[in-house]
Amino acid sequence: MQAQDDLQTRWWNLEAKLVERFGKKPDLETILFLIGIQELGDIRAKYSKEQKQDLMHVAVCTLLAQSGYFELEAVDKDGWPHFKQLKSMPTMDLMQQDNFLKDHVLLYFERHDLHTDTEIG
Numbered sequence: 228m229q230a231q232d233d234l235q236t237r238w239w240n241l242e243a244k245l246v247e248r249f250g251k252k253p254d255l256e257t258i259l260f261l262i263g264i265q266e267l268g269d270i271r272a273k274y275s276k277e278q279k280q281d282l283m284h285v286a287v288c289t290l291l292a293q294s295g296y297f298e299l300e301a302v303d304k305d306g307w308p309h310f311k312q313l314k315s316m317p318t319m320d321l322m323q324q325d326n327f328l329k330d331h332v333l334l335y336f337e338r339h340d341l342h343t344d345t346e347i348g
Contacts, residue, residue: 234326237333255325258332262286265339269306281307290331291316293338 246252253261263282264270266289274282288297288310300311319327 234330234333238329241333241336255328255332256283259283259286259290259328262289262332262335266308267306285310287328290328290335293331293334 242252245258260279260282263284263286266285267282285308289308291297292299292310296314296316297310297312299308301309303309
């Protein structure tokens with residue numbers, strides 16, 4: 228249970244930093260959306276529902292690429308990254324999936340020095 232407690236503590240610390248930055252606590256979907264925007268590098272006032280889903284997909288692929296599940300295959304003419312799956316995901320229940328993603332989000336923020344007081348986006 229120690230690893231779970233450490234993950235939760237690190238997650239709460241990230242949430243606190245994001246609250247400082249944005250003024251409210253984001254959920255995991257919102258964080259995925261922000262990572263997707265960061266990776267796309269195209270900040271707009273509005274995104275369509277489909278674009279929001281695509282941004283979250285980009286985020287998940289980017290996050291899981293850190294562990295070798297995906298790799299960037301190409302970037303299309305509009306600047307959208309496309310990924311290739313390299314290996315199957317392990318079988319997990321919903322809580323394990325949530326923690327797996329959170330762990331990868333934390334790693335992403337650490338690798339990009341976004342866990343400090345630097346700006347996101």
